Amino acid sequence: MLAGACLVLVGAALLSVLVGPADLSPGTVLEVLASKLLGFHSHVSALDAGIVWQIRAPRVVLGAIVGATLAMAGASYQGVFQNPLADPYLLGVAAGAGLGATIAVAEVSDPTTWAVDPVPLAAFLGALVAVALTYVLGRSGQRQRTTTSLILAGVAVGSFFTAIQTYTQQRNTPTLMQVYSWILGGLSTADWQEVGLVIPYVAVCGAVLLASRRLLDVMAVGDEEADSLGVRANRVRLLVVVASTLATAAVVAVSGLVGFVGIIVPHTVRLVVGPSYRRILPLSILVGAAFLILADLVARTVLSPAEVPLGVVTAFVGAPFFLVVLRQSRRQP
DSSP states (O other): OHHHHHHHHHHHHHHHHHOSSSOOOHHHHHHHHHHHHSOOOOOOOHHHHHIIIIIIHHHHHHHHHHHHHHHHHHHHHHHHHTOTTOOTTTTSHHHHHHHHHHHHHHHOSOGGGSSSOHHHHHHHHHHHHHHHHHHHHTBOSSSSBOHHHHHHHHHHHHHHHHHHHHHHHHHTGGGHHHHHHHHTOOOTTOOHHHHHHHHHHHHHHHHHHHHTHHHHHHHTTOHHHHHHTTOOHHHHHHHHHHHHHHHHHHHHHHHOOOOSHHHHHHHHHHHHHOSOHHHHHHHHHHHHHHHHHHHHHHHHHTTTTSOOOHHHHHHHHHHHHHHHHHHHHHHOO
16 A cells, blocks of 8 residues: 555656646656756756756645645544544644734735745744644643643634734735735745755654554553553653644645645545554555645646645545545444
């Protein structure tokens, strides 16, 4: 299954690089890729090589990273909260990132004076602040945090941050289009610099989550039973939540709010391979990457030369899927 998922990912990436508004032949695209990746000599013009390597390739790579991260984080959240409807935005990441991006767009008059783009930076910091606040407020009446209290705290923090974001937007109406464009998600500005920015966060957090996949299987029996088996459920939950949140905040900062990937992909993988997170997590990474690459391909070709926001495409697929998952979960005892 891993080999099959890898083939699907490679096929999706190759198809996405081959297709674009510029009329480039498959031979030209493959020649550029061979020259950049394998060091072969290329006779392709500098313009065509730039289209392939500086525009299409980083977009595909960033789409794969974002999709893999959201799917991995979604699977991890579903494991620690034991709920197939949990997603990476459950604890306020989306609301915090949206507020941070809105403030940056509204208040920074000249982003070119910054060493880095202030919008992704503000979105990243906003997401971290929102989840940290959620975790603090999620403390139960005892010394521990329960799953229910964390989820309720996430709802409260998300609503509060969304209210502040709406207020900020209403006070700065000229920036509404730019804010909404970021909120709906997209990879139109992808470049190698953004790829380099997110890779360290995703690599470290991904290693932590993959190393924790057996612990997620143990936690499926419940916190008390897991504690009796020597697994500190609260510590595992904190570790997984922190790693998932950090990785999600990093990719959301450069892609905007791309929804439903963290629900669609892990649940589909679970239906195929069963409930063990030893299999779900690595397969979700590969399938999530392929899914978002294909979703981005649809987003930039269905109304070419215009683009559909990436979040609209994933919502179009994910909303019906979410209803199916919700219906199935209600049928379960």
